[in-house]
Amino acid sequence: MNKAQEVSPVVADLVIKNVRQNAGASVNVAIVDGKIASVGDHVANAREMIDGGGAIMIAGLVEAHTHLDKTLLGMPWYRNDVGPRLIDKIENERVQKRALGIDPVRQSARQVVLSISKGTTHIRSHVDVDTECGLAGIEGVMATRERYKGAIDVEIVAFPQSGMLVRPGTVELMKAALEMGAEVVGGLDPSSMDRDPKGHLDVVFGLAERFGRPVDIHLHEPGELGAFSVELIIERTKSLSMQGKVTISHAFCLGMPDQDYVARLIDDLAAAQVHIMTSGPASRPVPPVKRLQEAGIVVCAGTDGMRDTWGPYGNADMLERAMLVGLRNNFRRDDEVERALDTCTFGGARVMDLQGYGLDVGCKADFVLVSGEILAEAIVTRAPRQLVVKNGRVVARDGKALIEAE
Amino acid sequence: MNKAQEVSPVVADLVIKNVRQNAGASVNVAIVDGKIASVGDHVANAREMIDGGGAIMIAGLVEAHTHLDKTLLGMPWYRNDVGPRLIDKIENERVQKRALGIDPVRQSARQVVLSISKGTTHIRSHVDVDTECGLAGIEGVMATRERYKGAIDVEIVAFPQSGMLVRPGTVELMKAALEMGAEVVGGLDPSSMDRDPKGHLDVVFGLAERFGRPVDIHLHEPGELGAFSVELIIERTKSLSMQGKVTISHAFCLGMPDQDYVARLIDDLAAAQVHIMTSGPASRPVPPVKRLQEAGIVVCAGTDGMRDTWGPYGNADMLERAMLVGLRNNFRRDDEVERALDTCTFGGARVMDLQGYGLDVGCKADFVLVSGEILAEAIVTRAPRQLVVKNGRVVARDGKALIEAE
Structure with a gap:
C-alpha cells in the first residue's frame, strides 16, 4: 500500500521514524501541513522527530x-x-x-x-x-x-x-x-x-x-x-x-x-x-x-x-x-x-465520506500507533495507544489524551 | 455479608485496611495463617499492613x-x-x-x-x-x-x-x-x-x-x-x-x-x-x-x-x-x-468444590482488590488489579504478578 520513498521537499513538521504501516515493513513517515508528505526509508529534516519503535501505524x-x-x-x-x-x-x-x-x-x-x-x-x-x-x-x-x-x-x-x-x-x-x-x-x-x-x-x-x-x-x-x-x-x-x-x-x-x-x-x-x-x-x-x-x-x-x-x-x-x-x-x-x-x-x-483518509502520501495525518507484531495482535491485546496524531499534531501519548475534559 | 468486628486474638500476618467487601462498607481485614481472621472496624496488630484505599474486595x-x-x-x-x-x-x-x-x-x-x-x-x-x-x-x-x-x-x-x-x-x-x-x-x-x-x-x-x-x-x-x-x-x-x-x-x-x-x-x-x-x-x-x-x-x-x-x-x-x-x-x-x-x-x-472459599471470617485468604464504586463498575472498567492475595500472601500488585514465568 505504501508509495515508495517520496522525498519531502521541505522541512517536515513532524517525522515518525520506524513505524510499520498496517504491520508492513518499517518506514519513516513525514508530515507537512497536517498531511502525510512522505513514506519510506528517507528521514526528512524535521522540526520534531518521534521514534515509533517499530509500532504498527493504522489510520485513525x-x-x-x-x-x-x-x-x-x-x-x-x-x-x-x-x-x-x-x-x-x-x-x-x-x-x-x-x-x-x-x-x-x-x-x-x-x-x-x-x-x-x-x-x-x-x-x-x-x-x-x-x-x-x-x-x-x-x-x-x-x-x-x-x-x-x-x-x-x-x-x-x-x-x-x-x-x-x-x-x-x-x-x-x-x-x-x-x-x-x-x-x-x-x-x-x-x-x-x-x-x-x-x-x-x-x-x-x-x-x-x-x-x-x-x-x-x-x-x-x-x-x-x-x-x-x-x-x-x-x-x-x-x-x-x-x-x-x-x-x-x-x-x-x-x-x-x-x-x-x-x-x-x-x-x-x-x-x-x-x-x-x-x-x-x-x-x-x-x-x-x-x-x-x-x-x-x-x-x-x-x-x-x-x-x-x-x-x-x-x-x-x-x-x-x-x-x-x-x-x-x-x-x-x-x-x-x-x-x-x-x-x-x-x-x-x-x-462518513471522509476526504483524505488513509496512510498514503497526500492523506491527512490522522493515525494511531498500536502495539503488536501484526494487526490481529493489536486488536486482541489492545495495549494503551502509543501515539495518536490528528491533523499532523500529537493529541495523545501512552494512552493519555494531551487535552483534558474540564 | 460481613461478620461484625471479630477481633483477631494474635498478631495478624497481614492486615488490609479500608476495603469494601463486595462494594459494601469500609472494613479492615486481618489474615492469620492464610485465613481471614477478622473483618470489621478493628485494626489488628499486624506484621504487614496494606492500605486498600477504599477499593472493592472480591473473592479470588x-x-x-x-x-x-x-x-x-x-x-x-x-x-x-x-x-x-x-x-x-x-x-x-x-x-x-x-x-x-x-x-x-x-x-x-x-x-x-x-x-x-x-x-x-x-x-x-x-x-x-x-x-x-x-x-x-x-x-x-x-x-x-x-x-x-x-x-x-x-x-x-x-x-x-x-x-x-x-x-x-x-x-x-x-x-x-x-x-x-x-x-x-x-x-x-x-x-x-x-x-x-x-x-x-x-x-x-x-x-x-x-x-x-x-x-x-x-x-x-x-x-x-x-x-x-x-x-x-x-x-x-x-x-x-x-x-x-x-x-x-x-x-x-x-x-x-x-x-x-x-x-x-x-x-x-x-x-x-x-x-x-x-x-x-x-x-x-x-x-x-x-x-x-x-x-x-x-x-x-x-x-x-x-x-x-x-x-x-x-x-x-x-x-x-x-x-x-x-x-x-x-x-x-x-x-x-x-x-x-x-x-x-x-x-x-x-x-470446583472449593473449601473455605469466600470473604467471611474463617475463609481462605484468597481475594482481589478491584477498582470501582460498585461491582458492576469494576467489571465494565477492568482496571489493573490493585492487589491479589492467595493463601494470605500478596501474589500480584498493580496488575503485575510478583512471580515470573521464566
Missing part, C-alpha cells in the same frame, strides 16, 4: 455510531434497574436526563477526550432531539465539537430517540437541528416506534432531500418487520438518488433465520449502496459482516451508547469494538480479524 | 474452563488460516503442537502467571490427552501446578480433545492421566466426535466411577443432538449418584429455539445438580445464565482457549469474562451484571 479509528450527549462518564455510578423493553429504556432516559443532570456539554466532552486517548480521530454521534430536551443535546455536542476541533472531528446526527410522529413538535425540532449544525438526518424504528413506517420514512427522507443531507436510521426492528423497513429505505434511497448517502444502524433483521430473504436484502442493499453499521452486540441477531463486505456493502462500527442509563458497558475503544465485532462474527483467521478492524477504520471513513 | 476469581497446555502466549504470532469446521481446528492443532513447538510446561506457566496478575486464584484446566501427544500435556501442566503452588491452585481435567473411541489407545491414556494426577474426567461431543454417544459416555462415567472423580464434558453439539447428550449425561449422573459432581461445558444446545424442550432440560439438570460452564461466546447459542441460576443450577465461566491455534482472542481476565457473559446475556441492570460476576467467582468455586 472511526467511531461511526455513538451517543455523546448522554453518557454518564465521570458521574456517580447509576444503579440500573430499568425494565427489559426498548420503551422502558427510552422513557427512563428522558426522566433521568433531568433527574441526574446529564449535561450534554460536559458529558460529550468527557467521552470525546476518552475517544482521543484511544486513537479515535473521527466520531459520528447521534444526538437526541425530542420535545423535552429540545435542542439542548445538539447545542451541547456542537459546543464540544467546537472546543475540540483540530483534535477530533465530530459529525452530528439529529436523532429522534423518542419518536417523531408520535410526539408532535419533534419534526420542527429536527428541522431546527439541521439548520443549526447537525449534518445528518436520523431516524428510528419506523414501525415499532412511530407506528407508521411510510409516514416516518417520508419525513426522514423529506428532510434529507430538503437539506441535502445524508441519512442514518436506527433499525432495531426484528426479523421480517425490520426487513420491510429495509425495503422501504432502499426504495427511497433509489428514488431520491441517495446511493452511498444512507446508513442503516444495527439492522438486526439481517441476522434473521430466513436466509433466502436475507440474501435478497443483501443484494438490494448493495445495489442501492446503503451502508450498514454494527456494534457487534452479543445478545442480538447481527448483520453478517463478512457476507455484507463480500457483497460490496460498506460496513462501519460503533460503540453505541456507552456507560449510560441503557447499560454500563463500553470504554470508547474502537480496537475493543473490533474485537467484539470479531467475536460476534466468529472471526478467527487473521484475514477475518482484519475485516473487523476495517469496520472501525476505512468502513467508517467511507460511511 | 475462578477460571473454571481453560486450556493451559496449548496457549501460544509469548510465542511468535501464529497466522491463523484454519478452516471453519470443529474438526479442522482439532486436526490443525495436533499438527501445530509439533510444528510450532508448543511446550506445555512453558506455555502453561505463561498463562498461569498472566492469570495471577488478573486476580485469578483458582483454575480448572482441561489438558489434551491423545495418542500423539500422549501424557505430555498432563505432565507439563502438573509441573506448572507444582511450581506455582501457593500462588494459584490448578485442577486438571484429562481431556480427550481428539476423541476417545475413534482413536484406539486413548482410553488407556485417560486412565494413566487420572492415575498420574489429573483430578477430573473429561469428555467431548459424544455423538459428533466419537460417533457413539452411549459408548463415549459409558467410558467417561466408567472412569469417574472407578477413580471416584468428577466429570466435566465439552458439549458443542447443537440443538436437539446436544439435548440428547444432555439427557444421557443426566441419566448417568443420577444412576451413579454423582449429583453435584458433573459439569457440562459450553452446552450450546441450551440456547436452542425450542423453549419447551429447553425448559424440561433445565428442570432435569437442576434436579440432577449438573453444573453448566459458559464462556459467553458471542457467535454461538448460549445457555441462558439467569434462567439457569434461578432454577438453582450452578453456572461457572471460563476463558476457554486463549491465544491458541483456534483463535487469537483472550487475555485470561475473568473480569473481562464477566463482561462478555453479561453482554451475551443482555445483562444491563446492576443485579444482572452481578450475576455475571458470580459465574466468575462463587459459581466456579462451587463447581
Whole structure:
C-alpha cells in the first residue's frame, strides 16, 4: 500500500521514524501541513522527530455510531434497574436526563477526550432531539465539537430517540437541528416506534432531500418487520438518488433465520449502496459482516451508547469494538480479524465520506500507533495507544489524551 | 455479608485496611495463617499492613474452563488460516503442537502467571490427552501446578480433545492421566466426535466411577443432538449418584429455539445438580445464565482457549469474562451484571468444590482488590488489579504478578 520513498521537499513538521504501516515493513513517515508528505526509508529534516519503535501505524479509528450527549462518564455510578423493553429504556432516559443532570456539554466532552486517548480521530454521534430536551443535546455536542476541533472531528446526527410522529413538535425540532449544525438526518424504528413506517420514512427522507443531507436510521426492528423497513429505505434511497448517502444502524433483521430473504436484502442493499453499521452486540441477531463486505456493502462500527442509563458497558475503544465485532462474527483467521478492524477504520471513513483518509502520501495525518507484531495482535491485546496524531499534531501519548475534559 | 468486628486474638500476618467487601462498607481485614481472621472496624496488630484505599474486595476469581497446555502466549504470532469446521481446528492443532513447538510446561506457566496478575486464584484446566501427544500435556501442566503452588491452585481435567473411541489407545491414556494426577474426567461431543454417544459416555462415567472423580464434558453439539447428550449425561449422573459432581461445558444446545424442550432440560439438570460452564461466546447459542441460576443450577465461566491455534482472542481476565457473559446475556441492570460476576467467582468455586472459599471470617485468604464504586463498575472498567492475595500472601500488585514465568 505504501508509495515508495517520496522525498519531502521541505522541512517536515513532524517525522515518525520506524513505524510499520498496517504491520508492513518499517518506514519513516513525514508530515507537512497536517498531511502525510512522505513514506519510506528517507528521514526528512524535521522540526520534531518521534521514534515509533517499530509500532504498527493504522489510520485513525472511526467511531461511526455513538451517543455523546448522554453518557454518564465521570458521574456517580447509576444503579440500573430499568425494565427489559426498548420503551422502558427510552422513557427512563428522558426522566433521568433531568433527574441526574446529564449535561450534554460536559458529558460529550468527557467521552470525546476518552475517544482521543484511544486513537479515535473521527466520531459520528447521534444526538437526541425530542420535545423535552429540545435542542439542548445538539447545542451541547456542537459546543464540544467546537472546543475540540483540530483534535477530533465530530459529525452530528439529529436523532429522534423518542419518536417523531408520535410526539408532535419533534419534526420542527429536527428541522431546527439541521439548520443549526447537525449534518445528518436520523431516524428510528419506523414501525415499532412511530407506528407508521411510510409516514416516518417520508419525513426522514423529506428532510434529507430538503437539506441535502445524508441519512442514518436506527433499525432495531426484528426479523421480517425490520426487513420491510429495509425495503422501504432502499426504495427511497433509489428514488431520491441517495446511493452511498444512507446508513442503516444495527439492522438486526439481517441476522434473521430466513436466509433466502436475507440474501435478497443483501443484494438490494448493495445495489442501492446503503451502508450498514454494527456494534457487534452479543445478545442480538447481527448483520453478517463478512457476507455484507463480500457483497460490496460498506460496513462501519460503533460503540453505541456507552456507560449510560441503557447499560454500563463500553470504554470508547474502537480496537475493543473490533474485537467484539470479531467475536460476534466468529472471526478467527487473521484475514477475518482484519475485516473487523476495517469496520472501525476505512468502513467508517467511507460511511462518513471522509476526504483524505488513509496512510498514503497526500492523506491527512490522522493515525494511531498500536502495539503488536501484526494487526490481529493489536486488536486482541489492545495495549494503551502509543501515539495518536490528528491533523499532523500529537493529541495523545501512552494512552493519555494531551487535552483534558474540564 | 460481613461478620461484625471479630477481633483477631494474635498478631495478624497481614492486615488490609479500608476495603469494601463486595462494594459494601469500609472494613479492615486481618489474615492469620492464610485465613481471614477478622473483618470489621478493628485494626489488628499486624506484621504487614496494606492500605486498600477504599477499593472493592472480591473473592479470588475462578477460571473454571481453560486450556493451559496449548496457549501460544509469548510465542511468535501464529497466522491463523484454519478452516471453519470443529474438526479442522482439532486436526490443525495436533499438527501445530509439533510444528510450532508448543511446550506445555512453558506455555502453561505463561498463562498461569498472566492469570495471577488478573486476580485469578483458582483454575480448572482441561489438558489434551491423545495418542500423539500422549501424557505430555498432563505432565507439563502438573509441573506448572507444582511450581506455582501457593500462588494459584490448578485442577486438571484429562481431556480427550481428539476423541476417545475413534482413536484406539486413548482410553488407556485417560486412565494413566487420572492415575498420574489429573483430578477430573473429561469428555467431548459424544455423538459428533466419537460417533457413539452411549459408548463415549459409558467410558467417561466408567472412569469417574472407578477413580471416584468428577466429570466435566465439552458439549458443542447443537440443538436437539446436544439435548440428547444432555439427557444421557443426566441419566448417568443420577444412576451413579454423582449429583453435584458433573459439569457440562459450553452446552450450546441450551440456547436452542425450542423453549419447551429447553425448559424440561433445565428442570432435569437442576434436579440432577449438573453444573453448566459458559464462556459467553458471542457467535454461538448460549445457555441462558439467569434462567439457569434461578432454577438453582450452578453456572461457572471460563476463558476457554486463549491465544491458541483456534483463535487469537483472550487475555485470561475473568473480569473481562464477566463482561462478555453479561453482554451475551443482555445483562444491563446492576443485579444482572452481578450475576455475571458470580459465574466468575462463587459459581466456579462451587463447581470446583472449593473449601473455605469466600470473604467471611474463617475463609481462605484468597481475594482481589478491584477498582470501582460498585461491582458492576469494576467489571465494565477492568482496571489493573490493585492487589491479589492467595493463601494470605500478596501474589500480584498493580496488575503485575510478583512471580515470573521464566
